[in-house]
Amino acid sequence: MNNPRIANVFQRCKAEGRAALVGYLTAGDPDLVTSRKLMLALAEQSDIIEIGMPFSDPMADGPVIQAASERALEAGAHIQDVFEITRSVREAHPEIGIVLMGYANIPYTMGFETFSERAKAAGADGLLIVDIPPEEGHICDEILAAHGLDRILLLSPTSTDERIRLACNHGTGFIYYVSLTGITGADMGDMDEIRIKTAHIQSMSDMPVCVGFGIKTPEQAAAVGAFADGVVVGSHFVSQITANSGEQAICDALTASALAMKEAICGATT
C-alpha cells in the first residue's frame, strides 16, 4: 500500500458487505466542460473513479473507448485538463479513490517524477498504466511509491501463477482482473470461469481484486459483485455519451446507469 485512501475504500465497502463500484470515463470526453460534469456525476455513485488519460493510440481499448479518446483529443484535452478534472473530483469527494488510467507514453514523456508530483497534487491516489507490466516497472515503481501513489496492476485469464505472484508483489492498491482476453467493451466471458479465477487470485494475495471488461448490465454487476472486491464499469458508462444527445440528457443517463449498477452491487452480498 502506497496510499491509505484506496485501502480505506475497500475497508468501508467490506464493512457494508458489498463490492466497490469502480467507474471509468475518459477525461475531456466529449468536451472539457461536459467531461467535468460527467466525471462529478459518476463520482457521486462510485467508490473509486478511473479517470482515463486520452491517448492517440489506445492499443488495448475497444471502439467505444478509442472513440472517447479521439473525441477528447479533438476537443483539445491536454494532460493539464486531466489533472484539473482530477482536482475537481477530489474537492467534491475527499474520500473517493481516484486512479489515473492510460498508456505509458503520456507519463513517460512528462517524466514520471513530474507526472507523479502533479497527479498527487491534483488528488490522485494511484496510476494504472496498461502497457507497463511488472517487468518494466523499473521505469516508475520507485517514483510512484515515493509520491504515495498506488501502482495498480492488471491480471488476465492468460496470467500464469508466476505472473499473478509478480503482480501481487509489484502492485499496490488493488488488482484489476481483466475478465476476458480481449479489448475493453467486448462481451463478458463465462461467469463461472471469472469467479473461479478471481477466487484463485484472491487466495494468492491480500490485495482487493476488482473485475472488469465487459460489464454492461446491473445483473452482470451484481453477479460479479457477489464474489469480487470491486466491479469495474467503463465502456458502458462511456457509451452513454454517444447514446444520448445534449449535456443534460447524457448526465441524467449516466447518473441513472451508475445508480442502477450501484444498487445492483449493494443488493448482492460478498
Add this chain to the structure above:
Amino acid sequence: MSQPLHNLDFSSMYDLEIKHPPDAGGHFGKFGGRFAAETLMQPLKEIEDAFFEAWADPAFHEERLDLLKNYVGRQTPLYHAKHLSAEVGGAQIYLKREDLNHTGAHKVNNTIGQALLARRMGKKKVIAETGAGQHGVATATVAAMFNMECNIYMGREDIRRQAPNVFRMKLLGANVVPVDSGTSTLKDAVNEALRVWVATCEDTYYIFGTAAGPHPFPLMVRQFHTVIGQEARAQCLDQTGRLPDVAVACVGGGSNAIGLLHPFYDDHEVRLVAVEAGGRGLDGNEHAASLAAGKPGIIHGSLSYLLEDEEGQISATHSISAGLDYPGVGPELAAMLENGRLQLDSATDDQALAAFKTLTRCEGIIPALESSHAVSAGMRIAAAMNPDQTVLINLSGRGDKDMGTVFELLGDELGGDQV
C-alpha cells in the same frame, strides 16, 4: 530430420550465433523491452521460448534455409552498379538485390521464419499489419503455402495508395481488413492487429513485420533478416576482396536496415548508415524521421525513438513511401544510434523520386520507393568518396507496387495520357 533437404553448407554460409543479444527482458541498452498489456505478456513469453528453442534446433534452420533457397530464391545477388557508379562519379556502388526475392522485397525472410515458428507452436491462424503491403503480401504468401488462415490489417489510406498489393493479398487467399482509426496508416494497423491478437492469441500467431514491437520481435525479426548482411558481407569480400566502406539502408521500422547492418556491427571500419524518410523536409512536421527528429518514447510494446508532440501524443507522419510512413523505429537501431555505431541520413520525397528515376534509367532496375531513399543517400555518400572505395546499398524491394504512386507523380512527364 534424417535427410538434409538442401544442398547448402549452412555452417559456412550463415552464422547462427545470436550476436549482441538484448538482456533477458529484451532491452538493447535502455531501449526495447516488453511494454505490453498483461493479456499479451504470456503469449509473448511463449513466442520467446518457442523462438529460442527453434533457433537452437538444426532441423528448424534446415527447413528455413531450404525455403529461403528454393522458395525465396536466396542467396540474392550483390550487383556492382557500374553505370550508376559512373553517373555519380565517386565510390563504387554495390546493390544488395533483396528486390529479387520472391514477393519482391526482403520481408519474406522474416515471414518464412515466423510462419515456421507459428506452425511449430501449433497455431492455425496468422495475422499481420502492413503499410506498403510488402509485409502483408509476404505473410499472405507463406500463409498460402502453409495453409493457414490469414488476416491482414491495413490502414485505409495505405489500401488506397497500394492497390496492387491489396489485390495480391486477396489472390493469395488473405482477408484484408481496412483500418479507419487514427491516421489510417501503418501505426493504426499495428494498433488494430494488437487488439485482435489480444482477443485471439490462443489459436492465432501475430507475424510482426518489422524489428520493433515488444520483445522478442525486435530480436527475432533481426535474426531472420541477418541473412541479408551475412550474404552481402561474404559477397563483398568475394567480389572486391574487402569489406565495404559504407553500408546503407532505408529505415521505417528498421527490418531491412538491421538485417543488412547488424552483421557488420563488429567491423568497425564499415560505416553504417540508416536513411530515414525526410518527406517534405525535416524542418517541418511532414516526414517520418523518428531517429533524427524524435525522442525516446513508448509505443507498440517497446521503448524507442518516436515522433510525438510535447505531451506524448503520437504524431501523424508523412512519406512518399507507405513502408517508411511510421512514427517509431526498432529499439536496437535506437541503441546503435546512442552508442555511436549508427549514423543517420535522410532523403526527402523528391530526392527519393529522383533516385528512383536515376537507378531505373542507369541500371534498368526499378526500385521500391522505400529503397529509393537508401539509393538517394547512398549516391550522395558515394559522390564524396574515391573510386577505389565501395558503398553497399540495400535494395530492399522492387518498385512494381509503386507504379500507381509514381504514375500519378511522373505520368505527365512521360506522356502518361498515352500510356
